[in-house]
Amino acid sequence: MNHPVTSAKNKPTSIDIAYLTGFSQATVSRALRNSPLVSEATRRKVQAVARQLNYKVDKNASNLRTQHSGTLALLFFEDPTSDDSHINPFFVSMLGSITRACTRHGYDLLISFQQASDDWHADYADSKKADGIILLGYGDYLTYCDKARKLVEQGTHFVRWGAVLADQPDTSIGCDNFSGGRSVAEHLLEQGCRRIAFLGEASTHYPEFFERYRGYTEALVDAGLKVDDDLCEVAESTEESGYQAMTALLERKTRFDGVFAASDLIAMGAMRALESRGMNIPEDVAVAGFDDVPGAGFAHPPLTTVRQDTSEAGTILVERLLGQIRGERVDSAILPTRLVVRKSSLRNG
Amino acid sequence: MNHPVTSAKNKPTSIDIAYLTGFSQATVSRALRNSPLVSEATRRKVQAVARQLNYKVDKNASNLRTQHSGTLALLFFEDPTSDDSHINPFFVSMLGSITRACTRHGYDLLISFQQASDDWHADYADSKKADGIILLGYGDYLTYCDKARKLVEQGTHFVRWGAVLADQPDTSIGCDNFSGGRSVAEHLLEQGCRRIAFLGEASTHYPEFFERYRGYTEALVDAGLKVDDDLCEVAESTEESGYQAMTALLERKTRFDGVFAASDLIAMGAMRALESRGMNIPEDVAVAGFDDVPGAGFAHPPLTTVRQDTSEAGTILVERLLGQIRGERVDSAILPTRLVVRKSSLRNG
DNA sequence: CTGAAAGCGCTTACAG
């Protein structure tokens, strides 16, 4: 009846501790979890032995038993084109704040990068590896909606960072893209710009950009200007795409004195294109972006942009998701934005 | 004897599929895992029903049974000072390539950010949430060594990105910091620099930086120059620290015509400080960094630096870790570096 | 406060 003493090879189990302390395995389990059903003395004895053996509860076993994993999954959608080194810095900030929020709530975070086009690797929840999922990254919104509906049907717990629109099936958290876009356009108008270009794909497929665009057009119209389609150039959210969009715009010889890029990456590419043509920013062309990525302040010239509070965003994403997991009804949320004026748009003063 | 048909509420199990197909649960399990022990017809029937029910194997159950998790954990050490938005871009690249390498090998990735000073949250392996751990991020090397030794004793599978030195207890993967540092100094000398400052903490606590420093001093000595301690300024790897180090250097009124910053972030901060004093780069001072972070090429002026192949690094980290998990003996590895010359250091031509 | 027992949902010898 001798219990094999834990060897260096095999991780200790609660049975080992039970044997060593003389208690039953059930009591050991309770003591380890600080159950009030266990006496102080027992708790101490058990925990001392556990520490000594470097015992850690087997999560696979406890998760199987309790039916939850204490883990959240972050699905990160990226362009098929992007490589290792070019993860959108805005999403990096989000990743940071989401990770921190998870830690605060005692959850672990599983991450997965995927092509927006692929079939989602969204089975983390179905396979019980995660209790819920956070969706991050741009992709075609309409395609997303179809998939989101399926997830909702299946009862998968998930939240998403993105545009908050009417009649969405999911819980979305996003910033106020419309008023952010409007504030940029108003600012450029104040700086004396009269022909303001827009760089970004403004369509129902990319509602974040579309809302920013709508804010921009509204500001123009309110200022008595008309929207000139010649000043709009499609771009996705990369530096390279911004460079190309600006190059295309310049080649069209359309006159413009301001640029609202739908994201900072686009803005940075656009500034590079402008500079390579010898144009001065902001004297010849005032430029503004959106996101306030780390680096926007170090750009040349420092970039005027719209700040989204990633720290708050991450916190809310995690909290709403955990609420959903607890079975609460949670709503979508729109976060305020803030215009950050820097040199790239300041023409006087 | 009627088996309750799976309701929308409860996730289906292999028992449900067994009931629906008429096979035993064991056969269902085999069929789902494409075991050769099962007939083609059975396999198809089982998998069809599984698909229909949106059945996914419960990972907690299968992990418990097989005793491995199919998951790797990435522990990311960061400065206590850093906030969400300032994750070192070099490590972001590593994160990208590690994630991709995991995906290729069919592993999931758990990530955790932690303060280097804290007790490590390294129990992912002990609690069986992960089969192995990847350590990333700078921190005091000597402190690390103590902890690494304990992990090795416990039989924890782990690899680390960092300096590869003699007598290390662990498996480390790092770049050739010494020759990288040497190549930078040689290049600056070729550009006519004679008084080259070094920015970074060169001590045994930070062996990566120390090796870069050693490469730098060797190049100077080989060129018949002497190493001037007055030209060295301690800095940690942040933009802000680089700015401050350069400011301190300038205030000391020591003459210098070149700067080797131990990392790109330091270099970028240093360039900002130089510019704010009206100095021209590279005419007055040639500058070079280390890492080739995304953004180095977009800096003003574009930054000369040493490229570390993060894609290769991530791949090797994951592969060696998986080898270790399989019980193979794996060695540390030193990856080659490549000098990337850009405008910040080009004084003629 | 403690213990004996059941069971979470799988995988895999063992037997046929």
Place this chain on the structure above:
DNA sequence: CTGAAAGCGCTTACAG
């Protein structure tokens, strides 16, 4: 090729 059975290591009613 298939099934009955054991067991991975926990947590938690149930009984005392």
